[in-house]
Amino acid sequence: MTRLIVGPFNRVEGDLEVRLDIADGRVARAEVTAPMYRGFENLLTGRAPHDALVIVPRICGICSVSQSVAAARALADAAGITPPPNGVLATDLMLACENLADHLTHFYLFFMPDFTRPVYAGRPWFDAAQQRFAAGQGSHARAAIAARQRWFELIGTLGGKWPHTHSIQPGGSSRAVDAAERLRLLAKVREFRAFLEATTFGAQLEEVATLDSEAALDAWWAADPQRGDLRLFLTVSADLGLPGLGAGPGRYLSYGAFHAPDGSPAVPAGLWDATLGRLLPLDLAGITEDPSHAWLADGGQVARHPSQGLTVPDADKPGAYSWNKAPRLAGQVVETGAIARQLASGQPLLRAAVARWGGTVHTRVLARLIELARVVPWMEQWLLALQPREPFCGPDALPEQAAGVGLAEAARGALGHWLRVERGRIASYQIVAPTSWNFSPRDAAGRPGALEAALVGAPVQPGEATPVAVQHIVRSFDPCMVCTVH
Amino acid sequence: MAAPRLNVLWLQSGGCGGCSMSLLCADTADFPGLLQANGLDLLWHPTLSLASGHEFIQLLDDCLAGRQRLDILCVEGALLRGPNGSGRFHILAGTGRPMTDWVQRLAGVATHVVAVGSCAAWGGISAITDHEGANPTEACGLQYDDDRPGGLLGAGFIARGGLPVVNIAGCPTHPGWVLDSLMMLAAGLLTRDELDPLNRPRFYADQLVHHGCTRNEYYEFKASAVKSSDLGCMMEHMGCKGTQAHADCNTRLWNGEGSCTRGGYACVSCTEPGFQDPGHPFHLTPKLAGIPIGLPTDMPKAWFVALASLSKSATPKRVKLNAVADHLVQTPAIKKTRLK
Numbered sequence: 001m002t003r004l005i006v007g008p009f010n011r012v013e014g015d016l017e018v019r020l021d022i023a024d025g026r027v028a029r030a031e032v033t034a035p036m037y038r039g040f041e042n043l044l045t046g047r048a049p050h051d052a053l054v055i056v057p058r059i060c061g062i063c064s065v066s067q068s069v070a071a072a073r074a075l076a077d078a079a080g081i082t083p084p085p086n087g088v089l090a091t092d093l094m095l096a097c098e099n100l101a102d103h104l105t106h107f108y109l110f111f112m113p114d115f116t117r118p119v120y121a122g123r124p125w126f127d128a129a130q131q132r133f134a135a136g137q138g139s140h141a142r143a144a145i146a147a148r149q150r151w152f153e154l155i156g157t158l159g160g161k162w163p164h165t166h167s168i169q170p171g172g173s174s175r176a177v178d179a180a181e182r183l184r185l186l187a188k189v190r191e192f193r194a195f196l197e198a199t200t201f202g203a204q205l206e207e208v209a210t211l212d213s214e215a216a217l218d219a220w221w222a223a224d225p226q227r228g229d230l231r232l233f234l235t236v237s238a239d240l241g242l243p244g245l246g247a248g249p250g251r252y253l254s255y256g257a258f259h260a261p262d263g264s265p266a267v268p269a270g271l272w273d274a275t276l277g278r279l280l281p282l283d284l285a286g287i288t289e290d291p292s293h294a295w296l297a298d299g300g301q302v303a304r305h306p307s308q309g310l311t312v313p314d315a316d317k318p319g320a321y322s323w324n325k326a327p328r329l330a331g332q333v334v335e336t337g338a339i340a341r342q343l344a345s346g347q348p349l350l351r352a353a354v355a356r357w358g359g360t361v362h363t364r365v366l367a368r369l370i371e372l373a374r375v376v377p378w379m380e381q382w383l384l385a386l387q388p389r390e391p392f393c394g395p396d397a398l399p400e401q402a403a404g405v406g407l408a409e410a411a412r413g414a415l416g417h418w419l420r421v422e423r424g425r426i427a428s429y430q431i432v433a434p435t436s437w438n439f440s441p442r443d444a445a446g447r448p449g450a451l452e453a454a455l456v457g458a459p460v461q462p463g464e465a466t467p468v469a470v471q472h473i474v475r476s477f478d479p480c481m482v483c484t485v486h
Numbered sequence: 487m488a489a490p491r492l493n494v495l496w497l498q499s500g501g502c503g504g505c506s507m508s509l510l511c512a513d514t515a516d517f518p519g520l521l522q523a524n525g526l527d528l529l530w531h532p533t534l535s536l537a538s539g540h541e542f543i544q545l546l547d548d549c550l551a552g553r554q555r556l557d558i559l560c561v562e563g564a565l566l567r568g569p570n571g572s573g574r575f576h577i578l579a580g581t582g583r584p585m586t587d588w589v590q591r592l593a594g595v596a597t598h599v600v601a602v603g604s605c606a607a608w609g610g611i612s613a614i615t616d617h618e619g620a621n622p623t624e625a626c627g628l629q630y631d632d633d634r635p636g637g638l639l640g641a642g643f644i645a646r647g648g649l650p651v652v653n654i655a656g657c658p659t660h661p662g663w664v665l666d667s668l669m670m671l672a673a674g675l676l677t678r679d680e681l682d683p684l685n686r687p688r689f690y691a692d693q694l695v696h697h698g699c700t701r702n703e704y705y706e707f708k709a710s711a712v713k714s715s716d717l718g719c720m721m722e723h724m725g726c727k728g729t730q731a732h733a734d735c736n737t738r739l740w741n742g743e744g745s746c747t748r749g750g751y752a753c754v755s756c757t758e759p760g761f762q763d764p765g766h767p768f769h770l771t772p773k774l775a776g777i778p779i780g781l782p783t784d785m786p787k788a789w790f791v792a793l794a795s796l797s798k799s800a801t802p803k804r805v806k807l808n809a810v811a812d813h814l815v816q817t818p819a820i821k822k823t824r825l826k
Contacts, residue, residue: 005580006539006580007539007579007580007581008538008539008542008543008578008579008580008581009538009539009579010530010531010532010533010535010537010538010542011532011533011535011538013503014498014503015498015576015578015579016579017579017580033579035576035577035578035579036499036500036566036575036576036577036585037566037575037576037623038500038575038612038623039622039623042616042622043611043614043616043622045616045617046616046617047617047767048767048768048770050767050768050769051767051768053768053769054754054768055611055614055762058502058504058611058657059502060502060503060504061501061502061503061504061505061506061507061508061658062502062503062504062507064502064504105510105533109533109534110533113536114536116536117536134536135534135535135536136518136528136531136534136535137518142516142517142518142519145510145516145517145518146514146515146516146517148510148511149510149511149512149513149514149517152511152741152742153741153742153743153744155741155744156739156740156741156742156743156744157741157742157743157744158749159744159749160740160744160745160746160747160748160749160750160751161740161741161744161745161746161749162507162508162511162740162741163502163504163507163508163658164504164657164658165749165751166746166749166751166752166754167749167750167751169714169715171714172714172715173715173750174714174715174749174750174751175715175748175749175750176715176750176812176813178813313569313575313622315569315572315574315575388813389813391715391812392715392812393713393714393715393812395713465539465540466538466539466540466541471538482501482502482503
């Protein structure tokens with residue numbers, strides 16, 4: 001048994017360290033360390049409740065809008081208000097813009113460059129991967145940065161800037177859109193669609209979004225294997241066995257995302273249980289956070305619901321190895337992200353692929369790309385549904401004493417804010433971020449978090465100091481460590 | 487003779503990474519090409535580089551040992567000195583050493599040191615004073631602790647190239663502020679004279695957010711917004727500090743056609759030290775006897791009060807009505823004669 005300390009990982013958001021015990025050329029045990037503490041929950045305490053709208057987006061520079069949406073929803077819940085339809089649509093548009101930009105950034109800048117490493121120089125797809133994805137050089141990576149820049153102009157108009165807009169309010173959006181602007185935004189969405197169809201998919205979005213089985217995906221790939229980056233990913237994935245690499249816990253958490261025309265969630269909330277093949281109802285009361293392996297005091301109670309949560313640093317705590325608490329749902333480890341949303345919303349290809357392979361490097365990446373293809377057409381519909389001259393923001397008056405919960409689906413998965421207001425000030429603010437779930441440390445019972453378990457069995461080649469298979473697994477979750485250590 | 491090229495090493499610590507994410511929104515058809523064409527080589531950047539783990543740590547060691555020249559050290563995020571001055575709130579992964587220690591040593595070998603964002607410049611949002619009056623992570627900037635010179639590197643720090651830390655303050659930074667600063671360094675044009683008294687590049691910090699604000703007509707007549715999404719001026723009630731905040735946000739727009747005020751919300755003066763603790767709710771203007779405490783920069787108070795009361799009484803009905811609506815409810819009159 002040898003021990004490897006791996007880090008820092010770049011091409012993830014924030015700092016990350018992984019400690020690996022290696023036996024017989026495979027990872028036998030993993031510990032995931034979030035090596036930075038930020039303490040936002042305590043910084044929010046005592047502030048005016050609306051200050052959260054300025055402070056929480058700054059938890060994260062990549063999922064900033066998601067943090068804003070969760071905060072606005074927590075305040076709206078506490079105030080007992082619902083935004084007008086335009087406010088709901090504008091918020092969904094900004095959230096979708098950020099989520100899809102993050103998927104694009106993840107695929108082109110964070111995940112694919114690892115396949116240009118010299119270790120893969122002999123593979124038949126290597127030259128194509130290098131030409132398209134070489135870090136800072138690849139032709140498609142460069143084109144993706146340019147497409148992303150244009151894409152974020154959507155939030156430039158709807159929210160003033162990205163990251164860290166303050167236009168997302170409990171009452172809706174502070175930026176009304178007029179009729180001509182609505183068409184201009186639609187033109188931008190169509191421009192992004194054109195990039196995806198030409199470069200990422202080499203196919204119409206609707207064709208990709210409706211792939212309904214692995215056989216259909218295989219046939220689609222075989223029709224033109226060189227065309228589009230999804231097909232190149234499928235080539236690489238099959239060659240390297242990514243479908244079998246980095247299996248998660250088999251339970252997938254979605255808080256529900258976006259709104260259908262009737263107001264119901266476009267992606268349902270729930271827990272997809274892969275063993276049962278069923279979406280179970282989401283029981284928010286069953287969420288706990290456990291700091292037993294974090295450098296955080298437990299205040300005499302190990303597992304707490306976030307509404308009763310506590311964040312008290314204890315840098316010398318014995319047995320601790322991360323600044324991240326261990327979130328659990330009904331005591332169980334879950335995984336969250338695009339894969340959970342695709343399963344919850346019944347996308348047949350993802351349900352079939354996960355039934356066969358589980359949540360793995362392959363299915364996580366596939367889920368993001370399918371989500372890109374599915375959500376862009378939704379955004380076109382939302383823009384057409386905006387009603388210029390109708391209100392975008394309703395009033396919000398917050399009582400002196402109140403409590404609220406704000407749930408959102410960030411690109412990386414389920415994000416929750418639990419707020420309590422006393423005497424007109426924030427008395428408690430607890431945040432459970434997507435990567436808090438995915439990169440959780442062990443809990444009091446010693447159960448490893450989703451990544452910790454997913455790394456077990458990963459191959460380590462002789463002489464590897466930063467094993468490439470470990471990098472694939474880590475990055476397949478698209479971790480956001482700055483959110484994790486909020 | 488070919489112009490010298492400068493390399494850039496970019497580190498992140500106590501922040502959100504948003505300045506890097508914003509940088510990638512630079513208005514260019516080819517981001518790597520832009521750097522390349524303007525004399526800048528990325529030695530390493532967290533988002534854009536392949537090197538991970540041991541490869542990256544080797545690079546840092548090479549810089550410190552002089553095997554690798556280091557021209558520009560960019561730091562994003564606050565420096566976390568806690569707990570108790572130990573720096574253990576951020577141990578750089580894979581190294582067992584506090585990030586504060588790495589930054590101090592690397593700053594000593596870099597030709598230029600650049601603070602990207604208000605966290606790295608002053609401490610920023612990470613340095614919020616909590617309800618017990620503390621800055622729990624002991625967050626500070628590279629050369630400032632809020633508005634007090636000092637910070638991690640100390641008030642007297644001068645990088646090898648002769649400049650103090652260049653503070654590209656903002657939360658986040660506009661991609662243009664960062665790129666213009668780096669390109670000026672590469673061109674040898676960012677001299678001491680080009681920095682303001684807080685060591686911010688003057689090309690953006692000599693401007694005010696108010697300049698170019700689309701709400702200027704409402705400002706002139708003190709026709710004020712009273713609730714979120716109103717079109718009126720946000721200075722009187724909604725906490726806007728655009729008439730005092732140093733930045734060119736309304737002349738150098740964000741993500742196409744955006745800015746905070748164009749997005750319908752107040753400027754919180756994110757380029758200024760201490761913006762995180764304004765002493766009042768961000769969205770409400772603090773007032774004394776009904777008059778905003780924070781008056782426009784360089785404006786005598788008596789004149790402001792006199793002009794405000796005069797202009798309020800002269801406000802056209804159109805401006806008054808539109809100020810409290812989220813779209814134009816009354817359009818400008820069309821005159822029947824040629825405009826004079």
